[in-house]
Amino acid sequence: MKRLLVVAALGVAAWFLPYGLDSYAIHVVNVILIFAILAIGLGLVMGIAGQVNLSQVAFFGVGAYATAILTTHSGMGFWVAGVLAILATVLMGLVIGTPALRVQSHYLGIVTLGLALAFTNWVTNASLSGGAEGISGITAPTLPGVDLSSEYIYYYLELIVFAVVLGFGLFVVRTALGRRMRAMRDDALAAGALGAEVPMLRMTAFMLASVYGGVAGVLYAGLIRYVAPESFNIANMFLLLAMVIIGGRQSLIGCVVGAVSLALVRELLVDHPTIAQLAYGSVVVLVVVFAPTGLAGLPRRFRAYLDHRRGTRGTAAQLRPFQPYEPEAVSRSTQDQLLRVEGVTKQFRGLKALDDVSLTVSTGEIRGIVGPNGSGKTTLFNVISGLYKPTSGRVIFRGADMTGRAPYRLARAGMARTFQNLRLFGDLTVEENLLVALDRWSTLSAWRYALRPLSVLRRDRALRRSAAEVLERYGLTEFASLAPKSLPYGIQRRVEIARAVAADPALLLLDEPAAGLNGEEVRQLAEIVRSIRDSGRTVIIIEHNMGLVMSLCEQITVLAGGRVIASGTPAEVAVEPAVIEAYLGDSMNTDDLPVPSAGEATR
Numbered sequence: 001m002k003r004l005l006v007v008a009a010l011g012v013a014a015w016f017l018p019y020g021l022d023s024y025a026i027h028v029v030n031v032i033l034i035f036a037i038l039a040i041g042l043g044l045v046m047g048i049a050g051q052v053n054l055s056q057v058a059f060f061g062v063g064a065y066a067t068a069i070l071t072t073h074s075g076m077g078f079w080v081a082g083v084l085a086i087l088a089t090v091l092m093g094l095v096i097g098t099p100a101l102r103v104q105s106h107y108l109g110i111v112t113l114g115l116a117l118a119f120t121n122w123v124t125n126a127s128l129s130g131g132a133e134g135i136s137g138i139t140a141p142t143l144p145g146v147d148l149s150s151e152y153i154y155y156y157l158e159l160i161v162f163a164v165v166l167g168f169g170l171f172v173v174r175t176a177l178g179r180r181m182r183a184m185r186d187d188a189l190a191a192g193a194l195g196a197e198v199p200m201l202r203m204t205a206f207m208l209a210s211v212y213g214g215v216a217g218v219l220y221a222g223l224i225r226y227v228a229p230e231s232f233n234i235a236n237m238f239l240l241l242a243m244v245i246i247g248g249r250q251s252l253i254g255c256v257v258g259a260v261s262l263a264l265v266r267e268l269l270v271d272h273p274t275i276a277q278l279a280y281g282s283v284v285v286l287v288v289v290f291a292p293t294g295l296a297g298l299p300r301r302f303r304a305y306l307d308h309r310r311g312t313r314g315t316a317a318q319l320r321p322f323q324p325y326e327p328e329a330v331s332r333s334t335q336d337q338l339l340r341v342e343g344v345t346k347q348f349r350g351l352k353a354l355d356d357v358s359l360t361v362s363t364g365e366i367r368g369i370v371g372p373n374g375s376g377k378t379t380l381f382n383v384i385s386g387l388y389k390p391t392s393g394r395v396i397f398r399g400a401d402m403t404g405r406a407p408y409r410l411a412r413a414g415m416a417r418t419f420q421n422l423r424l425f426g427d428l429t430v431e432e433n434l435l436v437a438l439d440r441w442s443t444l445s446a447w448r449y450a451l452r453p454l455s456v457l458r459r460d461r462a463l464r465r466s467a468a469e470v471l472e473r474y475g476l477t478e479f480a481s482l483a484p485k486s487l488p489y490g491i492q493r494r495v496e497i498a499r500a501v502a503a504d505p506a507l508l509l510l511d512e513p514a515a516g517l518n519g520e521e522v523r524q525l526a527e528i529v530r531s532i533r534d535s536g537r538t539v540i541i542i543e544h545n546m547g548l549v550m551s552l553c554e555q556i557t558v559l560a561g562g563r564v565i566a567s568g569t570p571a572e573v574a575v576e577p578a579v580i581e582a583y584l585g586d587s588m589n590t591d592d593l594p595v596p597s598a599g600e601a602t603r
């Protein structure tokens with residue numbers, strides 16, 4: 001309610017703003033709105049999706065130049081030209097997003113900067129774009145009964161477009177697509193392992209940014225009715241970047257605040273361009289060092305600081321007991337092979353981390369993978385889950401050859417995993433971590449955001465209900481809104497397992513889930529894993545805690561030096577001479593192993 005009142009007050013203020021402004025001031029406001037739209041687009045691709053994009057100014061340029069060329073050379077009306085210009089910008093977004101499929105971080109910065117420079121170079125030299133002089137005489141936009149040639153009236157057109165694109169951006173960020181992008185920004189590898197189609201997501205982020213660039217370009221062409229290369233140069237790109245960083249790149253409102261503040265500063269320093277550049281640079285450095293979340297992040301940091309001083313943070317939340325799943329009858333026929341690893345070898349330069357490893361896992365089994373440190377267990381998981389391509393050999397999952405498939409494809413085929421060193425999305429809450437896993441929509445269905453927004457909202461509500469159920473089952477409800485990193489290690493491990501199961505896998509890979517847990521937590525973990533299996537899933541678990549492995553697993557595969565040295569029931573492998581030899585000198589003492597009875601092992 002409070003938020004609604006603030007939005008209404010801002011809306012009223014924005015509506016009456018032109019009444020107090022002279023003709024120069026309204027022009028400045030119109031330019032600021034265009035920069036704000038550009039900044040939102042840049043915030044989406046860089047702040048939300050984590051893709052370095054130094055070509056936002058080129059998107060802006062394509063939108064403006066395409067409008068200019070189509071209205072002057074081809075004699076089209078402004079609106080038709082504007083729509084075509086935005087389509088042209090999206091096409092450019094696809095081209096510029098393509099390198100993001102292969103390169104990341106500063107390399108992507110260099111590539112996108114290169115493309116932006118190429119654009120400026122082209123418009124400066126091509127005759128189609130009017131060379132250094134640019135294109136003047138752009139047809140003014142018309143609306144029946146509305147005089148858009150007046151900047152006072154044009155302001156309302158811009159204001160409406162700004163409100164729509166800001167609302168759309170916030171809608172994306174706060175629902176499934178935005179969550180996936182934020183997850184990818186945090187940890188692309190973990191997001192992929194949960195089924196997020198990382199390449200498609202990167203492309204979508206660039207396309208979104210390009211739409212914002214295109215819209216801003218069209219509005220600019222309609223406002224100034226003249227385009228020239230200097231409006232789209234690298235200095236403006238850095239100004240835009242400074243707006244996003246200072247405002248707070250992870251918040252679209254922050255991007256708007258940054259755009260407005262810096263555009264006003266630019267106006268004040270318009271006669272001192274050198275001082276202006278130095279001032280932007282210094283402020284950016286100060287913000288990066290002292291307020292990495294920008295102006296938008298300051299209130300939250302201040303609240304966190306106050307909480308810390310009062311000592312109120314996270315004291316109330318309690319881990320509740322796990323509520324077991326309803327057992328499901330699963331046929332445990334050994335014919336029903338869920339996973340087959342055939343002669344897999346993985347070579348890292350001179351080192352053979354896996355050497356001709358073969359194993360078969362049946363549906364409904366809990367399989368243990370054990371072996372001394374460095375024996376290749378995690379490498380085997382990485383090959384099975386698609387993080388590594390094997391040097392040779394095959395991985396057959398649910399009857400299909402999945403060797404070397406991207407992790408997101410394996411995840412979508414029904415595989416989920418946890419990581420030895422926990423890979424929770426640190427910038428997302430516990431609930432959002434689960435929501436990312438629960439979301440099974442393909443990124444291709446992102447068109448619904450534009451054409452069927454209500455279906456997106458309905459689905460988001462359904463996802464939140466499912467997340468609440470998962471939180472409840474794992475006893476995590478009270479931690480839903482907290483950042484995973486603020487939680488004790490044992491709870492983080494539980495969140496990671498809950499997240500993996502939320503992805504609804506047929507096969508769950510657990511990489512050392514007991515690492516760092518105390519005795520009681522290990523007991524609870526065993527209960528959770530058994531219940532997950534009883535609910536119809538198959539589990540493979542890498543573990544050094546031999547007591548846990550021996551009591552939990554029906555079959556154990558022992559690796560040493562990248563080779564399978566034994567395979568069988570806990571009782572069988574515990575007495576294998578090769579296993580005893582491999583473990584001599586290791587922490588495991590096979591004589592002390594609590595070898596279970598056959599009945600216990602197959603619970």
Ligand SMILES: Nc1ncnc2c1ncn2[C@@H]1O[C@H](COP(=O)(O)OP(=O)(O)OP(=O)(O)O)[C@@H](O)[C@H]1O
Pocket residue numbers: 348351353371372373374375376377378379380420
């Ligand atoms: N990306 C990589 N590049 C080079 N060598 C690697 C890579 N990943 C693993 N290795 C090497 O492969 C071998 C097997 O490592 P892996 O992590 O699979 O062993 P592990 O059995 O899981 O060990 P631990 O129990 O300590 O986790 C080790 O010698 C490791 O150094």
